[in-house]
Every structure is written in C-alpha cells, then in structure tokens.
Amino acid sequence: MKAKKIERELVRILGEDNVSSDVGDLIPYERDDQFAFISPHRPDIVARPSTKEEVQEILKLADRHKVPVVPLASGINRKGLCIASKGGILLDLRRMNRILEINEEMMTATIEPGVSFGQLVEEARKVGFRVITPYAPSTASVLANYMLRGIYGTATRHGIDHLINIEVVLPDGTILQTGSAAFNQSLPYCNIVNGPDLCKLFQANPGTLGVITKGVIRLYEMPEVIEPLIVVYPDYTSMVEPSIEMTRRELVASCWPMMFTGAAMKILTNSMNEDVYMMWLYLEGDREQVERDKETVEKITERSGGFFLPDTPMLNRDTMIKDQIWERTSVSGWKGGNMYGCSFYGVMKLATRYYEATRKISERHGFDAFHYESVPVAPFHGQLTYNDPCIFWNGSNTEEIKEIKELHEEIKRSLIDIGIYGWFRPFPSVVDLSKLGRYGEMWKKIKGLIDPNSIMNPGKPPL
Ligand SMILES: Cc1cc2nc3c(=O)[nH]c(=O)nc-3n(C[C@H](O)[C@H](O)[C@H](O)COP(=O)(O)OP(=O)(O)OC[C@H]3O[C@@H](n4cnc5c(N)ncnc54)[C@H](O)[C@@H]3O)c2cc1C
Incomplete structure (x- = not known):
C-alpha cells in the first residue's frame, strides 16, 4: 500500500516516463560482479530525476516515509556500492548529465553527476584542457569517481583528489554548498571557506550522506x-x-x-x-x-x-x-x-x-x-x-x-x-568500523546527524 503511494508521488514529481516498478526495469540494477561479497537485491522502484529540485522532493518524500534511497551515477562500480540491499528507491542520476561550465581562467569544470569521463574529456579538449582520468570505461561518472577518490594514470604527479566543491541535497531535502560556494555561489572555485573543508567530509561516503547534484572539479594543462x-x-x-x-x-x-x-x-x-x-x-x-x-x-x-x-x-x-x-x-x-x-x-x-x-x-x-x-x-x-x-x-x-x-x-x-x-575505497567487504577506534565512532555519529532516518544507501559504510 505504502509502495503504491510512494510510486504515485514519484510519478507526480517526475512524470510516468521516469518512474518504474516493473520487474524488467529493476532487474538490471539488482547485482554486479561483486555478488560473492554483496548479495544481489532488487530495488522496489527506479526514479530518474533531471534537476536538483526533483532530487530535493524525492529525498523529502523518502525521508518522511523512511524509504531507502540508493544514488547511482553511472552504475559501473564493481563493488556492490549501488546494490539496493534494503530495497527502496534506486535514484538513477544519468539524466543529470549537463556540463554547466568550463572556466578557462580558473581551470575548472562545473558538472552534474551524470556527466561521464568520455563526455567531459571531449569538451575540455576543445579548449586545450586535460581531465584526469581513471582506467575505467569512458561511461564512468566523473563526480562519482572523484567523490570516491580514484586511481589515475597520472596519480604519481597529480595525486588522487581533483574535487574542489560540491552541492549536496541532504536527506531532509535541504541543500548544502561546500567551500567558497557556501559564501558566494558565483565564485565556487575554491575549497577554502571560513571553517573546515566539508567537501572532504562527503568524499568516500558511498551515497550514504546525501545526493551530490553538482561539483566543481580541477582541469589541467595538456603537456607539450x-x-x-x-x-x-x-x-x-x-x-x-x-x-x-x-x-x-x-x-x-x-x-x-x-x-x-x-x-x-x-x-x-x-x-x-x-x-x-x-x-x-x-x-x-x-x-x-x-x-x-x-x-x-x-x-x-x-x-x-x-x-x-x-x-x-x-x-x-x-x-x-x-x-x-x-x-x-x-x-x-x-x-x-x-x-x-x-x-x-x-x-x-x-x-x-x-x-x-x-x-x-x-x-x-x-x-x-x-x-x-x-x-x-x-x-x-x-x-x-x-x-x-x-x-x-x-x-x-x-x-x-x-x-x-x-x-x-x-x-x-x-x-x-x-x-x-x-x-582504497569504502567497500562494504573491507571497511570495518570497529577497527577504526574513535574515528569509526565519529563517522557513525556524523552519519546519524546528517541522515537520522538512515535512508541513504543502507548496508554500506558506515554501517
Ligand atoms: C574495467 C574497469 C576499470 C576501472 N579502473 C579504474 C581506475 O583505474 N581508477 C578508478 O578510480 N576507478 C576505476 N574503476 C572504477 C570506476 O571508475 C568507478 O566504478 C566509478 O568511478 C564510479 O562508478 P560509477 O561512476 O559507475 O558510479 P556508481 O557506481 O553509479 O556510484 C558509485 C557510488 O557512489 C554513489 N553515488 C553515485 N553518484 C552519487 C551522487 N551523485 N551523490 C551521492 N552518491 C553517489 C553510489 O551510491 C555508489 O555508492 C574501474 C571500473 C571498471 C569497470
């Protein structure tokens, strides 16, 4: 009964074409090749938003009804991170694939979570810039990869952190801007604001604290x-x-x-x-x-x-x-x-x-x-x-x-x-909070503070 009501609400927010509970539409999301460690599980509904306002409405709805939400940016992660272990709404973000800005002066790109490496590399190249890329398929999401901190061809020189700022829809539907965007949204190119760097707090949390709807990332000069x-x-x-x-x-x-x-x-x-x-x-x-x-x-x-x-x-x-x-x-x-x-x-x-x-x-x-x-x-x-x-x-x-x-x-x-x-990453089969002492306790407390109803990707660290 509750499931039908939620589906009706989702259809009101996104339209019929972007919501489905048909088994045929859900099966592709139920497993990945890490099934030996993370058991396959089918979501109840898939929802495909295209704006942050839609994401806000969906999270408010899910939070009110305490329904799990699993964000998926491109879904090629091999480690069970997008498996809806407790069912609920699979939030497929692939329609949010706009490159909002390439700023040549600041050497940044501002992108949505559905933007793939293939897409961004092509755009950045037009103005002579290079995107730091993993050895992953070119359909991988840039923001999901940078949020999880990856490993890249050039990691020896350029390191593994190329994310400057993010915009996050929190589980209660409110919006958090990190870094300089918190102070001045028209100058979002700097991770330094008056206090701690909250962008880092959201990194390496596999969709367990909120939904990233926008990010500012670093671009680099192409070497001669x-x-x-x-x-x-x-x-x-x-x-x-x-x-x-x-x-x-x-x-x-x-x-x-x-x-x-x-x-x-x-x-x-x-x-x-x-x-x-x-x-x-x-x-x-x-x-x-x-x-x-x-x-x-x-x-x-x-x-x-x-x-x-x-x-x-x-x-x-x-x-x-x-x-x-x-x-x-x-x-x-x-x-x-x-x-x-x-x-x-x-x-x-x-x-x-x-x-x-x-x-x-x-x-x-x-x-x-x-x-x-x-x-x-x-x-x-x-x-x-x-x-x-x-x-x-x-x-x-x-x-x-x-x-x-x-x-x-x-x-x-x-x-x-x-x-x-x-x-390397917050994979459920390796991360064990009990081995992390006070750090593990604090991580869990922060999760409880931001997501008190535990709707965000349950079953993934921090458990
Ligand atoms: C053949 C192969 C080679 C690879 N090589 C590399 C490599 O060399 N280096 C490397 O770094 N990676 C590599 N990868 C991993 C790949 O790059 C990552 O899987 C990818 O970056 C993240 O996957 P995704 O984009 O499909 O995100 P998804 O699988 O969609 O999401 C990953 C996690 O992030 C969460 N998430 C996604 N979007 C959001 C959002 N907007 N807000 C909040 N949470 C979100 C999801 O819930 C999930 O927990 C490889 C993968 C393959 C298949």
Missing part, C-alpha cells in the same frame, strides 16, 4: 610532450628502489610497477604467457624538460638492472599516449570474466612483501591468473602507494565463489599483518 616508456625487470624487488627515486626526484608523471603471471597475460593478450615484471612510465612536460628527465630515468634504469621494451604491435608509443590522454574508444582486458581486487594504500618499500604474500595466497586457492601493481601516489611523503592485488576468476563456478571468499579474508589479514595505511 608525453613520453611513454616500459621498463622490464627480473623481479618485483628490483622495481621498488627506482620507482622511489624517480618519484622523489619528480621525473615522472606516472609510474606503474606491475606484475602479471603468465596465466594473467594469456587472458589479457591471448599470446604472451610468461610472468612479467614491468614498470610503465610517462614523462610529461615541455620538450626540454622531458629530454632532461629521460636521460636521468635511463641512468636509473641501467643502474637498477632494467631494460627498455621496444615498441610491439600491442604495446607501442602511439597507443600508450592515447591511453594517457583518454583518446581511446574501448577498455580491453577484462575478458577473463570476473575480476577480484583488494586495493589499498601502503608503503612503497613494503611492496614486494605485499606482492609475495598475496600471490602465495592466490596460488594456494588455485588462482593463477594473478596481477599486482603498486603505484606511487602524490604527495609521496612517507612512500605512499596505491596497491592492487587482482585475480581474474570465474563467477559462474560455485567452487571458485567459495575459494574467492576465503581468499579475500586471508588477503585482508595478511596485509594488515604486514602493515598498510588503509583500504
């Missing part, structure tokens, strides 16, 4: 020269010192020390089937600077026992440059079925230990299609690195589902034993 290099090493340990040195001396914009087992290479390339240890580097800047940096990088490589890989049809200079500035049309490489990842922030000098421990666990559980990367991230103080042990696996095999669940618990325990800074 992008020089890609691939260096091959005999083992993981040999890559650690050179990557620390190249990063500290600011010689590279990107530095990706990676390991692929032969089985993983076979999935990715169909041809190569040997274990490889390789470092992907991108040098960027004006011609003179890149030439100078390249000379130093060559010396470091020689000293550390690496050798440069010549161009091959699959890995060549042209495709690597296109990847770095997002001039690609497809993402390949995930054709092995499901991909497990347990990404985290750690210490570069411990990268070999992380790699060896996770590879051993992976082999013990029968998974040989293993891949590891540890990427130094700016600012590099304390050797901060993004690390990702990944496994290609088969989600249709019930034995493998059982193994991957056990493996996940073992990987988490062994990484914590070695010592890490924390997990």
Whole structure:
C-alpha cells in the first residue's frame, strides 16, 4: 500500500516516463560482479530525476516515509556500492548529465553527476584542457569517481583528489554548498571557506550522506610532450628502489610497477604467457624538460638492472599516449570474466612483501591468473602507494565463489599483518568500523546527524 503511494508521488514529481516498478526495469540494477561479497537485491522502484529540485522532493518524500534511497551515477562500480540491499528507491542520476561550465581562467569544470569521463574529456579538449582520468570505461561518472577518490594514470604527479566543491541535497531535502560556494555561489572555485573543508567530509561516503547534484572539479594543462616508456625487470624487488627515486626526484608523471603471471597475460593478450615484471612510465612536460628527465630515468634504469621494451604491435608509443590522454574508444582486458581486487594504500618499500604474500595466497586457492601493481601516489611523503592485488576468476563456478571468499579474508589479514595505511575505497567487504577506534565512532555519529532516518544507501559504510 505504502509502495503504491510512494510510486504515485514519484510519478507526480517526475512524470510516468521516469518512474518504474516493473520487474524488467529493476532487474538490471539488482547485482554486479561483486555478488560473492554483496548479495544481489532488487530495488522496489527506479526514479530518474533531471534537476536538483526533483532530487530535493524525492529525498523529502523518502525521508518522511523512511524509504531507502540508493544514488547511482553511472552504475559501473564493481563493488556492490549501488546494490539496493534494503530495497527502496534506486535514484538513477544519468539524466543529470549537463556540463554547466568550463572556466578557462580558473581551470575548472562545473558538472552534474551524470556527466561521464568520455563526455567531459571531449569538451575540455576543445579548449586545450586535460581531465584526469581513471582506467575505467569512458561511461564512468566523473563526480562519482572523484567523490570516491580514484586511481589515475597520472596519480604519481597529480595525486588522487581533483574535487574542489560540491552541492549536496541532504536527506531532509535541504541543500548544502561546500567551500567558497557556501559564501558566494558565483565564485565556487575554491575549497577554502571560513571553517573546515566539508567537501572532504562527503568524499568516500558511498551515497550514504546525501545526493551530490553538482561539483566543481580541477582541469589541467595538456603537456607539450608525453613520453611513454616500459621498463622490464627480473623481479618485483628490483622495481621498488627506482620507482622511489624517480618519484622523489619528480621525473615522472606516472609510474606503474606491475606484475602479471603468465596465466594473467594469456587472458589479457591471448599470446604472451610468461610472468612479467614491468614498470610503465610517462614523462610529461615541455620538450626540454622531458629530454632532461629521460636521460636521468635511463641512468636509473641501467643502474637498477632494467631494460627498455621496444615498441610491439600491442604495446607501442602511439597507443600508450592515447591511453594517457583518454583518446581511446574501448577498455580491453577484462575478458577473463570476473575480476577480484583488494586495493589499498601502503608503503612503497613494503611492496614486494605485499606482492609475495598475496600471490602465495592466490596460488594456494588455485588462482593463477594473478596481477599486482603498486603505484606511487602524490604527495609521496612517507612512500605512499596505491596497491592492487587482482585475480581474474570465474563467477559462474560455485567452487571458485567459495575459494574467492576465503581468499579475500586471508588477503585482508595478511596485509594488515604486514602493515598498510588503509583500504582504497569504502567497500562494504573491507571497511570495518570497529577497527577504526574513535574515528569509526565519529563517522557513525556524523552519519546519524546528517541522515537520522538512515535512508541513504543502507548496508554500506558506515554501517
Ligand atoms: C574495467 C574497469 C576499470 C576501472 N579502473 C579504474 C581506475 O583505474 N581508477 C578508478 O578510480 N576507478 C576505476 N574503476 C572504477 C570506476 O571508475 C568507478 O566504478 C566509478 O568511478 C564510479 O562508478 P560509477 O561512476 O559507475 O558510479 P556508481 O557506481 O553509479 O556510484 C558509485 C557510488 O557512489 C554513489 N553515488 C553515485 N553518484 C552519487 C551522487 N551523485 N551523490 C551521492 N552518491 C553517489 C553510489 O551510491 C555508489 O555508492 C574501474 C571500473 C571498471 C569497470
């Protein structure tokens, strides 16, 4: 009865075309490839707003009736973050896809949550700017990705935080502007206001504090020269010192020390089937600077026992440059079925230990299609690195589902034993508030303060 009443109200707000409770319309939202950790669940209704005023009305309605709301910006997140674990309204924001401004002077873009990387890259390029992009499909939402803080090709030089300000519709339907927009909405280009930076408070909360309806993000100058290099090493340990040195001396914009087992290479390339240890580097800047940096990088490589890989049809200079500035049309490489990842922030000098421990666990559980990367991230103080042990696996095999669940618990325990800074994103299968002490308690209190009826994406951290 209540469901029918809410549906009628939603139709009044959005019109019939943008509300549905038909099973056929709901099924696409009920699961993602993380189903081994987050059980599939169907929302009761999907609603597709196109303005912040509509979002305000929907949240007021949901709050009044204590109905869960799950925001979805593009829905490609692989980690169960958009699964409506308690049913309710799936708020599909893909119609909110306007680029509101590209400000050349301030080097910013102001965008809605449905704007994709593909869309923004194209617009920004028209005025000579670059968008910092993940290695995700080009349909991924820029705001959702920046809100969750991602990992990017250029993380070594430009870091992982490109969000300046946001506009958020809170669960009671009121609007919060962060940063300078709180003070002067016509000058929203600065995250500094009189008090704390509330934009950061909303980052890494997976739709659990409100709905972001607008964001101001940083754009960057396109460098004059992008020089890609691939260096091959005999083992993981040999890559650690050179990557620390190249990063500290600011010689590279990107530095990706990676390991692929032969089985993983076979999935990715169909041809190569040997274990490889390789470092992907991108040098960027004006011609003179890149030439100078390249000379130093060559010396470091020689000293550390690496050798440069010549161009091959699959890995060549042209495709690597296109990847770095997002001039690609497809993402390949995930054709092995499901991909497990347990990404985290750690210490570069411990990268070999992380790699060896996770590879051993992976082999013990029968998974040989293993891949590891540890990427130094700016600012590099304390050797901060993004690390990702990944496994290609088969989600249709019930034995493998059982193994991957056990493996996940073992990987988490062994990484914590070695010592890490924390997990990459607020994924429900890794974040445990009880391990976060006073910080965990405060996070929960803040959630209670902002969302007292707990309508926003229940089942996701902070639980
Ligand atoms: C093949 C592949 C490769 C990838 N590589 C990378 C990579 O290299 N680096 C990287 O950073 N990521 C990578 N990703 C992850 C991808 O970029 C993220 O999934 C994406 O940025 C966020 O997903 P989305 O845009 O579909 O958001 P969604 O899945 O729609 O949302 C993600 C979360 O944010 C919440 N949310 C969404 N919109 C709002 C809003 N407006 N207000 C409040 N909450 C909201 C949702 O409720 C959900 O919890 C990869 C993904 C794939 C599939």
